[in-house]
Amino acid sequence: xxxxxxxxxxxxxxxxxxxxxxxxxxxxxxxxxxxxxxxxxxxxxxxxxxxxxxxxxxxxxxxxxxxxxxxxxxxxxxxxxxxxxxxxxxxxxxxxxxxxxxxxxxxxxxxxxxxxxxxxxxxxxxxxxxxxxxxxxxxxxxxxxxxxxxxxxxxxxxxxxxxxxxxxxxxxxxxxxxxxxxxxxxxxxxxxxxxxxxxxxxxxxxxxxxxxxxxxxxxxxxxxxxxxxxxxxxxxxxxxxxxxxxxxxxxxxxxxxxxxxxxxxxxxxxxxxxxxxxxxxxxxxxxxx
Ligand SMILES: NC(=O)c1ccc[n+]([C@@H]2O[C@H](COP(=O)([O-])OP(=O)(O)OC[C@H]3O[C@@H](n4cnc5c(N)ncnc54)[C@H](O)[C@@H]3O)[C@@H](O)[C@H]2O)c1
Numbered sequence: 001x002x003x004x005x006x007x008x009x010x011x012x013x014x015x016x017x018x019x020x021x022x023x024x025x026x027x028x029x030x031x032x033x034x035x036x037x038x039x040x041x042x043x044x045x046x047x048x049x050x051x052x053x054x055x056x057x058x059x060x061x062x063x064x065x066x067x068x069x070x071x072x073x074x075x076x077x078x079x080x081x082x083x084x085x086x087x088x089x090x091x092x093x094x095x096x097x098x099x100x101x102x103x104x105x106x107x108x109x110x111x112x113x114x115x116x117x118x119x120x121x122x123x124x125x126x127x128x129x130x131x132x133x134x135x136x137x138x139x140x141x142x143x144x145x146x147x148x149x150x151x152x153x154x155x156x157x158x159x160x161x162x163x164x165x166x167x168x169x170x171x172x173x174x175x176x177x178x179x180x181x182x183x184x185x186x187x188x189x190x191x192x193x194x195x196x197x198x199x200x201x202x203x204x205x206x207x208x209x210x211x212x213x214x215x216x217x218x219x220x221x222x223x224x225x226x227x228x229x230x231x232x233x234x235x236x237x238x239x240x241x242x243x244x245x246x247x248x249x250x251x252x253x254x255x256x257x258x259x260x261x262x263x264x265x266x267x268x269x270x271x272x273x274x275x276x277x278x279x280x281x282x283x284x285x286x287x288x289x
Pocket of ligand 1: 013014015016017018019040041042043046068086087088089091109110111136137138139194
């Protein structure tokens with residue numbers, strides 16, 4: 001871990017799949033200028049996994065871990081400059097606001113939050129504290145979107161009076177949003193919020209504008225059990241590692257994923273901890289504001 005006094009100190013809340021995108025830059029690429037000082041999650045198994053992983057992969061120090069109830073304690077003890085929020089979407093606002101009120105800046109994964117009340121609460125907290133919230137709209141930096149921006153900045157097509165954007169998700173990518181918590185609107189805001197936040201951001205960024213009115217319409221027309229049954233697809237089976245998923249085109253086959261995974265014993269431990277922590281998930285963190 002970097003020891004210089006000018007290093008930027010980061011703490012993380014939410015150590016799931018996405019957090020890898022932050023761990024490697026902090027613990028490896030920018031290790032001279034940054035320090036990971038704490039990690040927080042409802043799941044001690046995941047915390048342990050990443051604590052070990054960064055020690056093993058990057059020779060990093062043993063970063064202190066905290067369960068969600070101890071988020072404030074983590075801030076008090078580890079004194080981060082910036083808190084990275086990478087939990088499931090419905091908790092973003094709670095951690096953003098608590099981090100701001102504790103004097104930290106925030107980097108949050110998209111979507112910033114899932115409805116306008118939570119959005120307003122975040123804006124109020126930014127105004128109250130004078131601290132900064134950044135949303136990681138990484139899609140801007142894809143080669144295609146960056147090129148569009150570059151061309152528009154050069155005024156290549158002149159004045160823009162209308163934008164019509166259509167974004168099609170193939171079923172490989174699209175199915176990702178209907179397997180886990182993403183499919184539950186109360187957790188992700190629904191696909192229009194969870195995924196289209198990228199697309200709305202792109203358009204706003206490209207034309208350097210902010211919307212005055214936003215509305216959305218949609219329906220579940222393809223995914224979900226009923227739609228699958230209408231298409232004649234019905235392959236009920238228990239969802240577990242090693243199940244026969246050969247008849248399910250949308251199954252997520254984690255055994256085919258070559259990225260390192262926790263050992264079976266760690267996974268069992270994680271599952272047990274997740275069960276124990278389910279009640280914590282609903283009661284913690286405290287319902288702010
Ligand atoms: N920018 C992108 O393109 C992109 C891509 C993938 C995910 N994301 C975003 O990253 C975030 C995380 O997604 P993920 O795929 O890692 O999900 P994930 O389910 O793998 O991880 C979420 C983590 O949050 C933890 N968590 C849940 N409730 C919590 C609580 N109350 N307090 C603390 N921790 C809690 C879970 O235990 C889990 O470790 C989401 O907001 C998602 O929208 C962004």
